[in-house]
Amino acid sequence: MADRIAVVGSNMVDLVTYVNRMPDRGETLEAPDFVLGFGGKGANQAVAAARLGAQVSMVTCVGDDIFGPRTRQNLSDHGIDVSHLRCVEGTPSGVAPIFVAPDGENAILIVKGANAHLSPADIDAAAATLKGCDAILLQLEVPLDTVYHAVAFGARHGVQTILNPAPADPELDLSRLDGLDWFCPNESELALLSGMPTDTDAAVLAAARSLIKRGIRNVIVTLGARGARLVTAEDAVQIAPVRVEAVDTTGAGDAFIGSFARFLSGGATPQQALERAARYAAHSITGRGTQSSYADTETFGVFCRALGEN
Numbered sequence: 001m002a003d004r005i006a007v008v009g010s011n012m013v014d015l016v017t018y019v020n021r022m023p024d025r026g027e028t029l030e031a032p033d034f035v036l037g038f039g040g041k042g043a044n045q046a047v048a049a050a051r052l053g054a055q056v057s058m059v060t061c062v063g064d065d066i067f068g069p070r071t072r073q074n075l076s077d078h079g080i081d082v083s084h085l086r087c088v089e090g091t092p093s094g095v096a097p098i099f100v101a102p103d104g105e106n107a108i109l110i111v112k113g114a115n116a117h118l119s120p121a122d123i124d125a126a127a128a129t130l131k132g133c134d135a136i137l138l139q140l141e142v143p144l145d146t147v148y149h150a151v152a153f154g155a156r157h158g159v160q161t162i163l164n165p166a167p168a169d170p171e172l173d174l175s176r177l178d179g180l181d182w183f184c185p186n187e188s189e190l191a192l193l194s195g196m197p198t199d200t201d202a203a204v205l206a207a208a209r210s211l212i213k214r215g216i217r218n219v220i221v222t223l224g225a226r227g228a229r230l231v232t233a234e235d236a237v238q239i240a241p242v243r244v245e246a247v248d249t250t251g252a253g254d255a256f257i258g259s260f261a262r263f264l265s266g267g268a269t270p271q272q273a274l275e276r277a278a279r280y281a282a283h284s285i286t287g288r289g290t291q292s293s294y295a296d297t298e299t300f301g302v303f304c305r306a307l308g309e310n
């Protein structure tokens with residue numbers, strides 16, 4: 001049977017308007033194009049893991065608007081189990097209105113909507129599913145109490161937990177992550193949470209070690225085009241970047257985390273899982289979009305063979 005991953009997290013609908021220029025306050029402008037896309041860190045990571053063959057369940061909330069059924073359908077189309085997707089009455093779905101100018105400059109609003117209603121009770125309601133999983137994957141687009149509850153649930157039931165602390169949240173209380181297995185910030189999230197600079201490799205190492213002193217077990221720092229680094233109490237391992245021609249780097253972080261969860265629960269060692277995740281994320285930036293740029297097992301295999309890897 002495929003490895004099983006539960007994503008306890010967000011979904012968003014991206015409302016992308018392509019503009020000739022950003023509107024001023026009070027101004028109405030005609031814009032040349034509009035695209036609706038599916039996103040949210042939780043859903044993106046779930047899609048990456050599912051495309052790679054994991055059996056994925058999502059514990060998530062949508063609003064009672066036109067986006068709720070579309071989001072459910074998109075997840076189902078990717079083979080993701082939505083039996084723990086809850087519709088919150090009287091609440092909008094999470095949406096991200098995005099404006100993109102011709103020079104690529106963008107302005108983004110995030111409306112959490114129903115994602116702000118995902119609660120510890122939703123985790124308890126999904127307990128039977130979560131207990132049967134190999135990993136629980138978490139981010140910070142849902143309430144922190146829900147994240148703490150899921151980490152404690154995983155620790156209690158022997159299910160490993162992976163937390164991507166994104167978007168950065170200064171309110172995240174590391175002392176409430178007791179039992180967390182994998183903590184995966186990018187450089188700026190690491191800087192915020194450690195209160196230390198992360199502008200050089202040595203600074204990244206020192207900042208990651210400061211989190212380990214505060215009780216975090218395994219820190220994986222993603223470093224964009226510089227690859228990633230795994231830091232534990234005993235060790236520090238550099239994961240080399242994969243050189244590709246970048247077309248669109250949006251969603252690379254989610255590709256990395258979702259695929260890492262899949263490779264790890266599929267039996268790879270942490271280092272192997274990270275090396276494969278770096279390749280998967282690198283492949284994702286060679287195509288446009290977020291979920292649409294995530295490879296399935298076959299496409300990823302072709303990419304890896306072209307790199308001379310497996």
Ligand SMILES: Nc1ncnc2c1ncn2[C@@H]1O[C@H](COP(=O)(O)OP(=O)(O)OP(=O)(O)O)[C@@H](O)[C@H]1O
Nearest residue numbers: 186222223224225227228251252253254256278281
């Ligand atoms: N230009 C690049 N070339 C090769 N690999 C890249 C590049 N950018 C990102 N990656 C891969 O993707 C991983 C995640 O990227 P990054 O650290 O930028 O995450 P992020 O800041 O969460 O990204 P985003 O918010 O855009 O999804 C990196 O660790 C690296 O393996």
